[in-house]
Structure formats: structure tokens, C-alpha cells
Amino acid sequence: MYRRFFALFSFALLMTTCLFAQKKTVLATMYPKNKTAIVTLKDGRKVNTPNANVFLKNASLLYFQGSTVKEANMDVISKVDIEDRSFINVENQLAYFVDSIKGNSLYCVEIIDMDAFERSLKNNVNYTFIDLSSDRLDSFTNNMNTEEDFVYPVIHQYWFLLDGKLVQAHDRELWRVLNKQRYRMMKTAISDPLFSWTDKDSLMKLLNMISR
Numbered sequence: 474m475y476r477r478f479f480a481l482f483s484f485a486l487l488m489t490t491c492l493f494a495q496k497k498t499v500l501a502t503m504y505p506k507n508k509t510a511i512v513t514l515k516d517g518r519k520v521n522t523p524n525a526n527v528f529l530k531n532a533s534l535l536y537f538q539g540s541t542v543k544e545a546n547m548d549v550i551s552k553v554d555i556e557d558r559s560f561i562n563v564e565n566q567l568a569y570f571v572d573s574i575k576g577n578s579l580y581c582v583e584i585i586d587m588d589a590f591e592r593s594l595k596n597n598v599n600y601t602f603i604d605l606s607s608d609r610l611d612s613f614t615n616n617m618n619t620e621e622d623f624v625y626p627v628i629h630q631y632w633f634l635l636d637g638k639l640v641q642a643h644d645r646e647l648w649r650v651l652n653k654q655r656y657r658m659m660k661t662a663i664s665d666p667l668f669s670w671t672d673k674d675s676l677m678k679l680l681n682m683i684s685r
Contacts, residue, residue, distance in 0.1 A: 498625050503527035503583060504555070507537055512545070513552040525555065529585045529627055532566035563632050563639055571631075571673055575684035578634040579642070579676055586626040629671055633680060642676050651683060658682045 503526065510525035512534070524537040534545040534553055547565035554560070560567040561580060568580035631642035640646050644663060648656055662668060662679045669675050 498529070498627055501529055501585070501625060502535065503529060508555050510534065510536075511554040512550060513554075514549050515551045516549075525553075527555070527560075527567055527583075529583060529625065530587075532568070532582045532584050534567060561634075568630075568632055572677055574677065574681050577636065577680055577684045579673065579680055580632045580634065580639075581673070582630040582632070583627050584630060586628045629673075631670070631673070631676055633676075635680070635683070636685070642679075643670055647683075655683045 507524040507526050510522045512520045512522050512525075514520065522534075522536050526535045526537075527533070528535045528544065533547050534550065536543055536545060547562060547567075550562050552559070552561050553567055558569040560569045562568075563580065563582060566582045566584070568582045571579040571581050573579070633640050633642050633647075635650065638650060640650050644659065647659055651659060659679060659682070662675075662682050663670075665675075667675070668679075
């Protein structure tokens with residue numbers, strides 16, 4: 474009975490943790506105000522880009538020229554530094570540095586949960602005029618709307634820079650790069666009922682275990 478109660482309690486706690494792990498924002502960008510970005514291109518050149526931001530629809534770089542907003546060509550971008558955060562290009566999405574241990578690092582991509590957002594579209598007429606399906610944001614300006622009607626669910630997708638290789642933080646991806654011993658360590662870590670693939674503390678503990 475005690476074991477069953479503990480298991481149920483752990484499961485409830487895990488579900489509560491997962492629910493609170495999802496972020497909601499009234500902005501479609503990571504920063505409420507545009508900032509200067511130092512963009513490192515794949516050819517090594519650096520470009521100082523004022524009035525930049527990160528678009529949460531697809532974690533791409535936005536830059537503003539007057540009242541016009543443009544989406545940067547992610548194919549040529551290697552790294553972006555914006556104030557307190559350093560981003561790398563992971564599959565043409567900007568992933569910011571979270572922490573590192575034993576020479577390996579954890580990165581995070583913040584992105585709008587489009588499935589959840591589309592479900593909200595069907596249930597809330599306030600969303601009907603918001604268009605996130607196009608490649609452009611013609612109606613998007615520096616004067617960002619912060620009304621409560623504009624609520625976007627944001628999820629966190631984590632990546633490891635493990636032994637110099639980028640790999641998504643998930644067991645179905647990690648098994649491809651881990652040897653048997655390190656894979657067993659991973660299975661031990663994720664067997665903890667409090668472990669979550671969307672919790673940075675859980676992932677840092679895992680990274681510590683599987684780092685050489």
C-alpha cells in the first residue's frame with residue numbers, strides 16, 4: 474500500500490512539474506524589447522545587428538528596419554549573442570546556452586507549441602486574426618501588443634552538446650551516440666519518477682552521469 478501511494482504521489486508530482494514547466498507568453502518574441510545582437514556567420518564574419526529579437530514561432534532571428542520586420546536567413550548563421558544569452562544554430566533554430574559540465578553543454582530552444590495554439594484558435598475567437606502560418610510578419614511592429622488575448626504556449630526543447638556533437642535530449646536520440654555503459658547510466662537516470670526531459674535540472678544530472 475505504501476509503495477503504491479508513493480508511486481501515485483510521485484506521478485502526481487511529476488505531472489504537476491510538467492504542467493508548470495510549460496511557459497506562456499503574451500509576446501511572439503523572446504524579449505519584450507528589441508536588443509542589439511552580435512551575429513556570427515558561418516564564414517566567421519561578425520555582424521552587429523541593432524533592433525533584433527528571437528521569433529518564438531520557429532526560434533529564428535528577427536531584425537527590424539524602421540517599421541519593417543525581416544526574418545534572418547538562418548542557413549548562414551552560426552552563433553548569436555544577445556545581452557545575457559549566447560545562442561547557437563541548431564537545425565536552423567536558435568538554442569541558448571543553459572549550463573555545462575565536464576566539457577559538455579545543455580542548450581534550450583524555446584518555441585511556440587503550435588498544436589496547443591491551434592487548439593486555442595478553435596476555442597477562442599480572439600485568435601482568429603492572428604496569422605503565424607506565413608513566413609512574414611507584415612503586421613508585426615516594434616510596438617508589441619501585450620494584451621491578455623495574445624497568449625502563446627511555449628515549450629522548451631533541449632539539446633546536448635555531447636563530446637562535440639549536438640544531440641537532442643531524448644532517449645530515442647541518445648541511444649544512437651552512447652555506448653552500452655553510458656546508455657545504462659541514462660536508463661538509470663530516467664527511471665527516477667521525478668525525471669523529466671523538459672526539466673533543466675534533470676537534464677544536467679543526466680549530462681553529468683553520461684559525460685566522460
